[in-house]
Amino acid sequence: MKRTIIITGGAGFIGSHVVRLFVNKYPEYRIINLDKLTYAGNLANLKDIEDKPNYRFVKMDICDFEGVYKLMQEEHVDGIIHLAAESHVDRSIKDPFTFAQTNVMGTLSMLQAAKAYWESLPEKWEGKRFYHISTDEVYGALEMTHPEGIEPPFTTKASSGKHHLAYGEKFFTEDLKYQPHSPYSAAKASSDHFVRAFHDTYGMPTVVTNCSNNYGPYQFPEKLIPLFINNIRHRKPLPVYGKGENVRDWLYVVDHARAIDMIFHEGKVGETYNIGGFNEWKNIDIIKVLINTVDRLLGRPEGADMDLITYVTDRAGHDLRYAIDSSKLQKELGWEPSLQFEEGIEETVRWYLDNQEWMDNVTSGDYQRYYDDMYSHR
Ligand code: NAD
Numbered sequence: 001m002k003r004t005i006i007i008t009g010g011a012g013f014i015g016s017h018v019v020r021l022f023v024n025k026y027p028e029y030r031i032i033n034l035d036k037l038t039y040a041g042n043l044a045n046l047k048d049i050e051d052k053p054n055y056r057f058v059k060m061d062i063c064d065f066e067g068v069y070k071l072m073q074e075e076h077v078d079g080i081i082h083l084a085a086e087s088h089v090d091r092s093i094k095d096p097f098t099f100a101q102t103n104v105m106g107t108l109s110m111l112q113a114a115k116a117y118w119e120s121l122p123e124k125w126e127g128k129r130f131y132h133i134s135t136d137e138v139y140g141a142l143e144m145t146h147p148e149g150i151e152p153p154f155t156t157k158a159s160s161g162k163h164h165l166a167y168g169e170k171f172f173t174e175d176l177k178y179q180p181h182s183p184y185s186a187a188k189a190s191s192d193h194f195v196r197a198f199h200d201t202y203g204m205p206t207v208v209t210n211c212s213n214n215y216g217p218y219q220f221p222e223k224l225i226p227l228f229i230n231n232i233r234h235r236k237p238l239p240v241y242g243k244g245e246n247v248r249d250w251l252y253v254v255d256h257a258r259a260i261d262m263i264f265h266e267g268k269v270g271e272t273y274n275i276g277g278f279n280e281w282k283n284i285d286i287i288k289v290l291i292n293t294v295d296r297l298l299g300r301p302e303g304a305d306m307d308l309i310t311y312v313t314d315r316a317g318h319d320l321r322y323a324i325d326s327s328k329l330q331k332e333l334g335w336e337p338s339l340q341f342e343e344g345i346e347e348t349v350r351w352y353l354d355n356q357e358w359m360d361n362v363t364s365g366d367y368q369r370y371y372d373d374m375y376s377h378r
């Protein structure tokens with residue numbers, strides 16, 4: 001079956017993995033990457049597929065309703081996978097307006113354009129899909145009732161490795177009330193509500209997924225894992241917020257892209273699915289793994305760089321613990337993460353060490369100046 005799909009934010013971290021997967025796996029589809037190319041968008045992330053005949057890049061702002069509507073008409077678009085967003089919590093604390101503009105108004109503009117175009121067709125919603133990618137951060141923070149860790153109630157093949165402790169009994173399930181704390185998660189929560197409103201009010205065939213923290217190649221080095229790998233390599237301080245006790249649930253980005261593929265094709269209209277691999281880690285434990293892995297791969301004595309750990313003022317409103325329950329997705333669609341965390345981290349560290357040119361490219365120039373100004377302690 002032929003399809004024409006707009007993937008927004010395809011030049012960013014997760015979007016580039018989704019674009020790559022769809023372009024390679026579905027040569028019969030036409031994949032349009034719609035991206036504004038903000039500081040986080042980088043076409044170098046897609047060098048390997050940019051000449052494929054089923055791929056087109058369009059530089060456009062998702063807030064440009066007219067532009068999106070015309071593009072949908074011109075290309076006869078029948079599917080949207082919407083990832084474009086401002087995605088970094090620390091930036092949202094500094095500049096919440098941009099987050100409301102892109103994440104809320106941008107999503108609304110995409111929804112309105114899709115509604116206007118699809119409603120103008122004789123078959124209307126038939127064969128159409130608007131898939132909105134969101135985050136587990138909309139649920140707020142979970143308590144850490146077991147700081148030493150307990151066996152989690154669920155595991156996957158990928159989480160049955162060495163580390164799969166849970167730090168509390170509660171998990172994020174799809175029916176939980178939204179309780180966002182940061183301007184980033186508040187804006188994402190609002191966009192999720194708009195997507196559901198378009199389903200409930202107009203009958204738009206939507207689906208929403210909320211995923212845990214992703215890691216892997218091509219992540220912008222303002223986020224914990226790529227920032228710290230680069231700093232360890234260059235023996236720069238590692239700014240650990242607070243005591244490093246906050247817990248995040250990590251998923252390899254390619255496994256997220258695989259879930260997106262499955263849910264785009266098989267997910268039930270109007271549903272929400274949580275995506276995660278039951279892989280909770282305290283920040284400080286991950287940081288130690290990163291130090292040991294970088295040191296080993298660079299031929300330094302393992303752990304030689306532990307003294308780079310620098311405790312700094314905590315992030316304002318820092319969510320204590322995220323932990324996704326993805327059993328609905330596992331049960332209904334049979335998705336499971338493919339990689340154990342230890343393998344994924346090793347692959348990720350190798351990738352950043354082997355791609356220093358990519359790293360230098362994204363950490364140079366304007367971005368660096370903005371960043372220096374924003375976090376003077378780095
Ligand atoms: P990212 O910051 O790496 O990339 C965002 C992309 O969106 C960039 O290519 C950027 O140029 C583009 N973009 C931003 N504003 C735009 C606009 N106005 N118009 C068009 N394009 C615009 O983000 P990411 O980490 O890849 O996250 C992608 C999506 O997944 C986001 O919606 C995010 O909320 C969600 N998500 C991320 C994670 C994570 O761990 N990174 C986890 C769960 C969900």
Ligand code: TYD
Nearest residue numbers: 089213222223224225239240241246248283
């Ligand atoms: P981050 O990668 O920004 O993702 P998110 O805030 O969306 O979870 O941060 C992951 C965790 O690492 C989070 O608890 C904040 C912490 N962190 C630091 O301790 N130092 C840093 O420099 C960064 C960027 C994050």
